Amino acid sequence: MPASPSPPVRGGPDACPGALALHQAADGHLARIRCPGGLLTAGQLTVLTAAARDLGDGRLELTSRANVQIRGVTVAAAEALAGRLSTAGLLPAPGHDRARNILGSPLAGVDSVPGWDVAAQVRALDAAICGQPQLTRLSGRFLFAVDDGRGDTVSARPDVGLLPGTDGLVVVLLAGVDHGLRTGHRDAVRVAVAVARTFVADQRAVDGTIWRIGDLTAAEVARVVARVATEPGVHRVPAADRRPLPRQVPVPPVGVLRRPDGDHALVLAVPLGRLTAEQADLLAAASPQLRITPWRAVVLPTVTDAADWADRLRTAGLVTDPGSPWLGVTACAGRPGCLRSRADVRADATAVHGHRFGVDAAAVHGHRSDLAHVGLPVHWIGCERGCGTPAGQVVRVLATGDGYRVSATGRSTVHVPPGAALAVAVRTAREES
Numbered sequence: 001m002p003a004s005p006s007p008p009v010r011g012g013p014d015a016c017p018g019a020l021a022l023h024q025a026a027d028g029h030l031a032r033i034r035c036p037g038g039l040l041t042a043g044q045l046t047v048l049t050a051a052a053r054d055l056g057d058g059r060l061e062l063t064s065r066a067n068v069q070i071r072g073v074t075v076a077a078a079e080a081l082a083g084r085l086s087t088a089g090l091l092p093a094p095g096h097d098r099a100r101n102i103l104g105s106p107l108a109g110v111d112s113v114p115g116w117d118v119a120a121q122v123r124a125l126d127a128a129i130c131g132q133p134q135l136t137r138l139s140g141r142f143l144f145a146v147d148d149g150r151g152d153t154v155s156a157r158p159d160v161g162l163l164p165g166t167d168g169l170v171v172v173l174l175a176g177v178d179h180g181l182r183t184g185h186r187d188a189v190r191v192a193v194a195v196a197r198t199f200v201a202d203q204r205a206v207d208g209t210i211w212r213i214g215d216l217t218a219a220e221v222a223r224v225v226a227r228v229a230t231e232p233g234v235h236r237v238p239a240a241d242r243r244p245l246p247r248q249v250p251v252p253p254v255g256v257l258r259r260p261d262g263d264h265a266l267v268l269a270v271p272l273g274r275l276t277a278e279q280a281d282l283l284a285a286a287s288p289q290l291r292i293t294p295w296r297a298v299v300l301p302t303v304t305d306a307a308d309w310a311d312r313l314r315t316a317g318l319v320t321d322p323g324s325p326w327l328g329v330t331a332c333a334g335r336p337g338c339l340r341s342r343a344d345v346r347a348d349a350t351a352v353h354g355h356r357f358g359v360d361a362a363a364v365h366g367h368r369s370d371l372a373h374v375g376l377p378v379h380w381i382g383c384e385r386g387c388g389t390p391a392g393q394v395v396r397v398l399a400t401g402d403g404y405r406v407s408a409t410g411r412s413t414v415h416v417p418p419g420a421a422l423a424v425a426v427r428t429a430r431e432e433s
C-alpha cells in the first residue's frame with residue numbers, strides 16, 4: 001500500500017484560516033475565501049475587490065489551491081466581510097467554510113475538449129460537501145480535485161482526486177494513489193463524498209489529530225478503500241490495471257488561446273499571486289466568468305476582443321508573454337505580513353525576476369526565452385514552514401537571515417546573498433534541475 005509509511009504527527013486541529021475563522025498575521029487579520037475549482041463570476045470578483053478595498057489592504061492574493069485571500073482585515077470588519085461574501089454566494093454554508101477545498105482543471109474546454117464537464121462536477125461536489133453536516137469536521141487542508149484528464153490537479157496529490165479516463169470511467173485517487181477504485185461519471189461526486197465521510201468517521205479526524213488521507217497508515221488507507229469499494233456504482237480493478245500518478249504538468253501557457261469551438265480565451269499570470277484592485281476590476285470587465293489557477297494565474301474562458309484585452313491587462317501589470325521570467329514564480333507572504341519571515345521575500349523575488357540585477361534570460365540564451373527556458377517552478381519562502389509551496393518538483397528559495405538557500409531535487413544546495421549571485425543561482429536551478 002503506497003501511503004506514507006510514517007504519517008506526520010499532528011499536534012491538534014489545523015489552524016487553516018477561512019472567511020469566518022480569520023488568521024491573525026503581522027499586518028492584520030487574513031481571510032481565506034474558498035473558491036471551489038477556482039470558479040468565480042465577474043460579479044463575485046467585483047465583490048471581493050470591493051471588500052479588499054474597503055475592509056482590507058486593497059489587494060487580492062491567489063493561493064496554491066486557487067482560493068483568494070484578503071489581508072489587513074480588522075476584527076471590527078469581520079462581520080461586514082462575512083455578510084458581503086454570503087450575499088455574493090461565496091459563503092454558501094458557513095459551517096463548511098474551510099471544507100470547500102476543490103481544485104478543478106482550469107484549462108478544461110479552453111485548450112482541449114475535456115473528458116467531462118469539470119465546472120459542473122466541481123459545483124456538484126461543492127453542493128454535496130455542503131449538504132453533509134459531518135463534513136464540517138474536515139480539516140481546512142483536506143483537498144478534493146476534479147481533473148479533466150490531463151493530470152494537472154491530481155498531480156497535486158489531493159486527498160480525493162477524480163480523474164476521468166478514455167474508457168468512460170473515473171479513477172478515484174486517494175492522496176494521489178490509484179488503489180483500483182473506479183466509478184462512472186454520474187457517481188463520481190457521491191463516491192468522493194463517501195471517501196470524505198469515511199475519513200471523518202475516524203475519531204481522530206474529529207479530535208484534529210489527523211487532517212489528511214496521508215496521515216493514515218497503509219493499513220488504515222486500505223480500510224478506507226475497502227469501505228468505499230462497497231458503495232453502489234464502484235468497482236475495483238486489479239493491480240495490473242492501475243495507473244501511476246500523472247507526471248507533473250509543466251508551467252502552462254499564458255496569452256490568447258484559440259478554443260476548440262473557435263472562440264478565444266485569455267490566460268494571465270499574476271506576479272507573485274497579488275492582484276491589485278485595478279487589475280481585478282479590469283479582469284471582471286473582460287469576462288463574465290473567471291477561473292483562478294493553482295499556479296497563480298487567471299483564465300478568462302471566453303473573451304471577445306481577446307487581443308485588445310490582453311494589451312490592456314498587460315499594461316495593467318499582468319503577464320501575457322509566454323517568455324516572461326515571472327512564469328512559475330511564487331512566494332509566501334514574507335515580511336512584513338509574517339513575523340516568522342527572515343526577509344521580505346516578495347521584494348527580493350521581484351528584484352530577481354524583475355531583472356533588477358540585469359540577469360535576463362534573453363541575454364543568457366542569445367534569443368528570446370520561452371517556456372522551455374522558464375524551467376521549474378520556483379517558490380520563495382521566509383522560513384522552513386514553506387507556506388504555499390506548489391505541488392511537485394520545485395526550486396525552493398529559503399531566506400536564512402543573511403541570504404537565501406536555493407535547493408532543488410537532484411542539485412546541490414547553494415547559499416548566496418541577495419543580489420546578482422542570487423539571481424544566477426535561482427535561474428541555474430530552474431533550468432538545470
Ligand code: SF4
Pocket residue numbers: 332333334338339340341342381382383384385386387
Ligand atoms: S513560509 Fe514562514 S515566513 Fe512564509 S508565510 Fe509561512 S510561516 Fe510566514
